Amino acid sequence: MLSNVPGMPRSARAPITGPAAATVFTTVLTEGPVSRVDVARRTGLSSAAVTKAARPFIEAGYLEELASGGRTAPGAGRPANPLAIRPDREYFVGVKITGDDLIGVVTDLRADVRASARHALTGHDVGHVVRALADLAGELLSDPGVRDRAFCVGVAVSGDVDRVSGVVRYSPFLGWRDVPLAELLQDATGLTTTLENDVKALAVAEKWFGEGVGASTFALVTVGAGIGSALVVDGRVLRGAYGVAGEIGHVPVAEGPACSCGGQGCVEAIASGEAILTRARQVTGEPALSMADAVTRARGGDEPLREVFAAAGHAIGLGLAALVNLFGPERVVVSGEGVATYDLFEEQIRRTFEVHAFGSAARCRLAVRPLPFEEWARGAAAVAIQGLFAADRG
Amino acid sequence: MLSNVPGMPRSARAPITGPAAATVFTTVLTEGPVSRVDVARRTGLSSAAVTKAARPFIEAGYLEELASGGRTAPGAGRPANPLAIRPDREYFVGVKITGDDLIGVVTDLRADVRASARHALTGHDVGHVVRALADLAGELLSDPGVRDRAFCVGVAVSGDVDRVSGVVRYSPFLGWRDVPLAELLQDATGLTTTLENDVKALAVAEKWFGEGVGASTFALVTVGAGIGSALVVDGRVLRGAYGVAGEIGHVPVAEGPACSCGGQGCVEAIASGEAILTRARQVTGEPALSMADAVTRARGGDEPLREVFAAAGHAIGLGLAALVNLFGPERVVVSGEGVATYDLFEEQIRRTFEVHAFGSAARCRLAVRPLPFEEWARGAAAVAIQGLFAADRG
Structure with missing residues (x-):
């Protein structure tokens, strides 16, 4: 190949x-x-x-x-x-670490995926994850023609990631605090390692090879288990002076319900996968209702369940309006695994956004796109490609 | 002098x-x-x-x-x-245009105010405003030692201002649409004229000579008749791809009341001067209640009136949390004529902000400062100083 x-x-x-x-x-x-x-x-x-x-x-x-x-x-x-x-001329490894598994890809310089692989994680012990990631990289680079031209791996993790120092400061899914993952992976793989927050990694891929090309400012919003975003200004992802930026999931848009962050009425407290399922079980009175069943029945016309998804769409639309009114991006890409059920909230997202977008900010284009899990790994590879240009590439 | x-x-x-x-x-x-x-x-x-x-x-x-x-x-x-x-070595004229009057200053290169003056406006006719502004500039530059070293005027107007073309696209207070004000003022005054939105002008003054010095990202929030903000990234004020950015007044934070923008529950619909007065009249049942009386009675312990101000503070705190969670500034300066009654909402602003700021974003410093009207004119002068560095200075 x-x-x-x-x-x-x-x-x-x-x-x-x-x-x-x-x-x-x-x-x-x-x-x-x-x-x-x-x-x-x-x-x-x-x-x-x-x-x-x-x-x-x-x-x-x-x-x-x-x-x-x-x-x-x-x-x-x-x-x-x-x-x-x-x-x-050069290949790059990209790996997304989730709570359940590692998803890896090899891409070329244009971030086109050439091969992919997936390893289940049997635990979240740092040593175990490092070994599993080194094994996955070895498998992805088993072809000598690829291995000889691969020098860098990008790794995407959700949570608070310090790209410069290569430290995972806090990962709720993995239960990690202050893990110097870049250094550990560099030792284990021999590859120059760049860590990045997963949503920011996706934004890098969009900026260089996707919707962001030619846009001076744009935002990527991911909808799924969590709700996040990354804001790009003049080609740079905003990182926040204290490491927090783009937290659209924690924009307060209602008086309730309580959010895991300690706030009230955050977008994520209403529109995350778990929040939707919790509410669906409440309105049906079926504590064992599965998400798949809730989706099927909502699509079939179950009005109370349709309203649960519409309420989630309303919360996302309010969050998007806040983002667009404050930040003024040229485009917003809405993506994430939640987009698979996007038919259930798209109409409400767009309606709410149109009501609340201020003046000509309503002209901002919302592009909705599915996000296969492999895309997260491709984002990680894009970060490795971008790492070519970092002064401290090593 | x-x-x-x-x-x-x-x-x-x-x-x-x-x-x-x-x-x-x-x-x-x-x-x-x-x-x-x-x-x-x-x-x-x-x-x-x-x-x-x-x-x-x-x-x-x-x-x-x-x-x-x-x-x-x-x-x-x-x-x-x-x-x-x-x-x-060089002096600059700065003028803020309000619905009622012109406030003008002369500053030096450091934006230190050397003289100020105020002219009442008897109407909003463009020709009248241009003549009044030329008169004001003439008065401010009556000292030949100043006039001989003044070449530029900066003008600040609330609303949709296109700095590059020098056009006031829309000013609700003046009732103007698409007025080529920079060109008209240049002809009338002989001074190189730079127009800017008033909140952005204040942000330029903060960035160069105030709280923004040394901060890579910061936000200026103004509270008063309207509620606005300007976001500065890497020394540049965000302008928005469609001319809208920093509209914290139109971040939706509640289900109601209706806002003049067509939205619902915008910060401004709850916390602007007019919104506070309207609500104060409702809760007291006194349709002729003045703002001054409402403030006095709230300070005196009138619980329903105190709650009106606290509700405004809550809405502002939610808007600030949205801004900080999305944008991640190092500092936020809260200012504006509303700050004169800030004792009535400061506690609630800070409490709400602390609950809703996400993780380490809570470390963002909120600096609260009064804003004498002259400061707006100083902001306009700072824009003129900044205009020195524009390629098209003319």
């Missing part, structure tokens, strides 16, 4: 030596094929600086120059010939 | 010729006195680039070099000697 490039030693990584190199490479990666002239125009660099910055990437096999007709034209160096990424 | 600098022709403006010049001048303006070595360290520029960028500012009288002891050391050029701004 994966073609090999002979003569590329394992140590040959993308030659990102400074800001100009990073800017040129990012531009070709996310917007290419694009000519040197256009790169210069879009980045404000001089043509000479673009040519100089591009050369080492061409020599190392990361970029190639296309002739006008799209063929490769090595060494020609005409400023108007488009530069293109060679996506197979 | 104002010292004159002989030999400075009126046309001599700050020689901001490119990004390095702007960066160096801004750093000395907002953080000086600061040595060239420290400017280089803080900006990432080379020492040689800082020295080269600083020289024209010293020659034009905008910056001066201090000896280690604080004395002026012309021409010495030692990299470790601090550079300081000469605040009197």
